[in-house]
Amino acid sequence: MTGTVTLVGAGPGGRGLLTLAGAEAIAQADAVVYDRLVDGSVLDLLPLHAVRVDVGKESGRHPVPQDQINEILVCLARQGKTVVRLKGGDCYLFGRGGEECEYLRENGVPFRVIPGVTSAFAAPAFAGIPVTHRDCCSSVHIVTAHARAGRALKIDFASLVRLDGTLVFLMGLSALEQVTDGLLTAGIAPDMPAAVIENGARGTQRKVVATIAGLADRVRAAGLRSPALIVVGRVCGLSDTLDWFTSLPLHGKTVVVTRPRGRAGTLAARLRALGAEVTEAPCIETVERTDTRPLADALDQRHDWAVFTSPAGVQAAVHALRALGRDLRALYGMKLAAIGRGTADALADCGLTADLLPRQYDGAHLADALISAMPQGGAALLLRAAQGGRLLPEKLAAAGVRVTDVPLYDTVYRCEKADAIRALLEQGAADVVTFTSASTVEGFVQAVGAAGCAGFTALCIGGQTAQAARRYGMNVKVAANATIEDMIACLLEGV
Known part of the structure; x- marks a missing residue:
């Protein structure tokens, strides 16, 4: 029996912007085919048995061609699997979702589509930019600024300028000067506010707001990188006034949470709500024992x-x-x-x-x-x-x-994200790693190696946890009490 394929827009950033319908589909999946911009916290919602296929699409690099992705979807569905095709943002907005659905229909594979929050709206909102505002504009226009290397953009800049609305250019950082020059040549006011937003809706989000004439130089000086989008319009002038995200107390902090799968969520959610970029990397698993005789014998005794x-x-x-x-x-x-x-x-x-x-x-x-x-x-x-x-x-x-x-039960040391965490540490990108037990410390060390454990801050609860972390040369901070609340308070004090 042929399975089904559900296209799910994962939204930008972490799973906080994933829709409920999308989360339900992911939780029921037998297989997922996902792109580079899908956050790891979204993939954490998958059942343990689910097959994961990383097709890794990014600007200028498609290791798995679109034709092959189409075939993968059909092949998995014909195995009777419940398949989720997971895309960053919205799957029908410059995501080639329409092409994939056409191919599924041609091959008799049932499909459905769950829209996602697009970065075209979310990233500006997290940067204090409402894409429409009664005092500024009444329309918004989303444009792809992606072109093959060495080729000019095929954009009618004159028409865009005449529309006098907010312009959002996706996938266009590498073509930023073409965009700004095109708009200026078409007659846009040189002092029109504009912005570039990097890593929109994430704890590592950065932005540059300038005039359209000076935007490219400012972005170059700031060293912004993809993924990023460009916003042009008078609404960009509201960015400083309406910016709520970068003022959150943990914005700009990258925190690794090592609690076991199923228990990391509470701490991670609290940290994200405070603006942190959170990587959930469970380093231990609990495996319950099936031999109940020791418990039965113990219950026959008085305690x-x-x-x-x-x-x-x-x-x-x-x-x-x-x-x-x-x-x-x-x-x-x-x-x-x-x-x-x-x-x-x-x-x-x-x-x-x-x-x-x-x-x-x-x-x-x-x-x-x-x-x-x-x-x-x-x-x-x-x-x-x-x-x-x-x-x-x-x-x-x-x-x-x-x-x-x-x-x-047994505590088993296992970390599926060991390579990703090791890379974070090597880049110096992890500000804090949290440990809630000595076993999470040991599991972490087994995953990344003892040599990689010196030099970062380990936030611990409990003396035994702190003692284990110190053995490996970690810079240890201990929460006042062994509670999640005190861990967060310690972070807020400037760990």
């Missing part, structure tokens, strides 16, 4: 406290109990201890309230709090990773607590 050291441990406990035909009522009679707020929240999601949270969210302080709360000859059931640190159980045992340490 005063059930101790959880991560949200993953809470989730793994629920799943292991279910495999035993039981549920969280099996912990009846035990008090519940959580190492930190995130773990306590995971318990709350299951309808349970943590009876104990340490003053500081780490293993040492958790052990101290448990020892103080434990009855004489008490027993603790640790429900955690097989690779959990030894400090907690050893400190409890030294205080006379009977400890049952049940490994519910």
